[in-house]
Amino acid sequence: MDIKAHLAALFRTALAGVSPEAADAEVLIERPRDPTHGDFACNLALQLAKRLKKNPRQLAQQLAGALPADARIASIEIAGAGFINIRLAPGALQGAVARVLAQGAAYGRARAAQPQQVMVEFVSANPTGPLHVGHGRQAALGDALAALLEAQGHAVTREFYFNDAGAQIQNLALSVQARAAGVAPQDAGWPADGYRGEYIEEIARNFAAAGGKAGDLEAVRQFAVAALRKEQDADLQAFGVAFDVYYLESSLYTDGRVESAVKALVASGKTYERDGALWLRTTEYGDDKDRVVRKSDGSYTYFVPDVAYHLTKWERGFRKVVNVQGTDHHSTVTRVRAGLQALGLGIPSGYPDYVLHNLVKVVRGGEEVKISKRAGSYVTLRDLIDWVGRDAVRFFLVSRRADADFVFDVDLARSRSDENPVYYVQYAHARVCSVFSQWGGDAGGLAAAPLDSLHGPRESALLQRLAEFPELLATAAHELAPHSIAFYLRELAGEFHSYYNAERILVDDEAARTARLALCAAVRQVLANGLALLGVSAPERM
RNA sequence: GCGCCCGUAGCUCAGCGGAUCAGAGUAUUGGCCUCCGAAGCCAAGGGUCGUGGGUUCGAAUCCCGCCGGGCGCGCCA
Numbered sequence A: 001m002d003i004k005a006h007l008a009a010l011f012r013t014a015l016a017g018v019s020p021e022a023a024d025a026e027v028l029i030e031r032p033r034d035p036t037h038g039d040f041a042c043n044l045a046l047q048l049a050k051r052l053k054k055n056p057r058q059l060a061q062q063l064a065g066a067l068p069a070d071a072r073i074a075s076i077e078i079a080g081a082g083f084i085n086i087r088l089a090p091g092a093l094q095g096a097v098a099r100v101l102a103q104g105a106a107y108g109r110a111r112a113a114q115p116q117q118v119m120v121e122f123v124s125a126n127p128t129g130p131l132h133v134g135h136g137r138q139a140a141l142g143d144a145l146a147a148l149l150e151a152q153g154h155a156v157t158r159e160f161y162f163n164d165a166g167a168q169i170q171n172l173a174l175s176v177q178a179r180a181a182g183v184a185p186q187d188a189g190w191p192a193d194g195y196r197g198e199y200i201e202e203i204a205r206n207f208a209a210a211g212g213k214a215g216d217l218e219a220v221r222q223f224a225v226a227a228l229r230k231e232q233d234a235d236l237q238a239f240g241v242a243f244d245v246y247y248l249e250s251s252l253y254t255d256g257r258v259e260s261a262v263k264a265l266v267a268s269g270k271t272y273e274r275d276g277a278l279w280l281r282t283t284e285y286g287d288d289k290d291r292v293v294r295k296s297d298g299s300y301t302y303f304v305p306d307v308a309y310h311l312t313k314w315e316r317g318f319r320k321v322v323n324v325q326g327t328d329h330h331s332t333v334t335r336v337r338a339g340l341q342a343l344g345l346g347i348p349s350g351y352p353d354y355v356l357h358n359l360v361k362v363v364r365g366g367e368e369v370k371i372s373k374r375a376g377s378y379v380t381l382r383d384l385i386d387w388v389g390r391d392a393v394r395f396f397l398v399s400r401r402a403d404a405d406f407v408f409d410v411d412l413a414r415s416r417s418d419e420n421p422v423y424y425v426q427y428a429h430a431r432v433c434s435v436f437s438q439w440g441g442d443a444g445g446l447a448a449a450p451l452d453s454l455h456g457p458r459e460s461a462l463l464q465r466l467a468e469f470p471e472l473l474a475t476a477a478h479e480l481a482p483h484s485i486a487f488y489l490r491e492l493a494g495e496f497h498s499y500y501n502a503e504r505i506l507v508d509d510e511a512a513r514t515a516r517l518a519l520c521a522a523v524r525q526v527l528a529n530g531l532a533l534l535g536v537s538a539p540e541r542m
Numbered sequence B: 001g002c003g004c005c006c007g008u009a010g011c012u013c014a015g016c017g018g019a020u021c022a023g024a025g026u027a028u029u030g031g032c033c034u035c036c037g038a039a040g041c042c043a044a045g046g047g048u049c050g051u052g053g054g055u056u057c058g059a060a061u062c063c064c065g066c067c068g069g070g071c072g073c074g075c076c077a
Helices: A003-018 A044-052 A056-066 A095-106 A133-151 A167-180 A198-209 A217-239 A249-254 A257-267 A303-315 A331-342 A381-388 A390-398 A410-414 A421-439 A443-448 A457-467 A469-478 A483-502 A510-534
Strands: A040-042 A073-079 A083-088 A117-121 A155-162 A245-248 A271-274 A277-280 A291-294 A320-326 A353-357 A360-364 A367-369 A406-409
Touching: A003 A040, A003 A056, A044 A056, A044 A083, A056 A073, A056 A083, A095 A443, A095 A457, A095 A510, A117 A133, A133 A155, A133 A217, A133 A320, A133 A353, A133 A360, A133 A381, A133 A390, A133 A469, A133 A510, A167 A198, A167 A217, A198 A217, A217 A381, A217 A390, A245 A249, A249 A257, A249 A303, A257 A277, A257 A291, A257 A303, A277 A331, A291 A303, A291 A331, A303 A331, A360 A410, A381 A390, A381 A410, A390 A406, A390 A410, A390 A421, A390 A483, A390 A510, A406 A410, A421 A483, A421 A510, A443 A510, A457 A469, A457 A483, A457 A510, A469 A483, A469 A510, A483 A510
Parallel strands: A117 A155, A117 A320, A155 A245, A320 A353, A360 A406
Antiparallel strands: A040 A083, A073 A083, A271 A277, A277 A291, A360 A367
16 A cells, blocks of 8 residues: 555544544645655644634644554654644655566556446547647547556547548538649639648649549549548557547448437437427537527438437447547537437436647747648648657647647757756656666666665655656546646656756665665656656657 | 636746645756766746635635636537
């Protein structure tokens, strides 16, 4: 058991002795920011003072007195309004190193109490153009989230929903057809909502070169979709993201799921006819207005395949589903959930989960970059990877809260200096590797090394940091917040760099040297484990 | 107009189930390589946490109003 859970258990025992009537209170053990306050703190007395009508400091005193004796606790003191500060015995934290070294790449992972089949759906770009930076943010977030949930013991499926059935595909085909016929966006005959990027012309050229006839719109459509899908796949591969399933929207029509979804909605009794259209009472499920299911011309709105699609997720056995989308789609959240509710199948009202991310602004040379030559109107993921490299793009895009606005500073991500957080973390990893190659010994034997000498303040900080990694991952997974991994890695790397600068690792004294090497090996392992979750490499040299 | 999200140091952002939460990076300034990688470390200055109320012994954190910014409000997808 890690030390924090252990302390919490001790406090629960103390609480049961002091105030059995409050035994249900939640015991929170925190790490004070200020190390002079000790290694851990508990604010239980402050929490309960009012409820028990007692003076917080007195209560703290009683709790501290009732704490079972424990060899790992060096001192207890009451501070401030009623905090109980705990200082650990020097050896208490050293177990973290052995745990890290014993578990290796598995350190930080958990065995879920109830393993679930989990789906993360992300990117899901329309096949009408190259992936843009927003897709990049989704890819970075979604893939990290999927890895995080896997690390919690779940069986995760990464899925890409492929919108290959809508009107936008028709526009794509018409655009390519126009280009193939020599019509440019500024010309009179250009389709009304045509795609204007240079990639359209490129596809048209390749289509012609392959012997395609511009008059055959269906042939144009198939060729264009295949070309763009291939390009998106190449971009995702370059980004290090792989999907388990590509789900085709068109298949929902061909296998009758769209039709059966409509029937199910009608059968539920939540629909009505008005103005020649079929409506669903989504307002009964929190929507601000009812939604059209079947238009007066007999065709369905996009809402129907959306419901049909999410129903397949449920039917395929995914009881936890996370959709990663841009906030520009947030209005679909209520609608999709409402549609699933209306089916009357007992699907929970909060199904599926959503992680909505704000849009990305790209800045270069102090100015916003808006136009990509290639795509015509947006900066592509490929542009970004070409400019700054895959590791930097992934680290940057995943290192902010999803709902925060994001300014991607190209110059910062490009810099190979101390300005760059990616290199900062990777450098810490490479530095440890460098120490090990200098040493030349066998790291395998370090797991059993005696660690008594690791009790300096910097060493204690590192030990605590290593020890909290599993809990950090659990919290990040629960909150669907992979950005906290990036922040954790930055802190761990920082503490390592401080330690490295203050203390020599390869000292003459063998016991001390071995202990320090073991600590370094553990740091390296956790850095590598964290970076792996983010899809960022952990280089041995840079 | 309505709904959702955001407003924290010059800049980019953490913290937001209240207390030991005024933080990090960067930028600026000053130090540290005859010694394991200076892509590093140490130190200093810099913020009434958009604003006004409320709840509380205690609010960046919870509630309400307002201001500023983003997104969404189609029988488009």
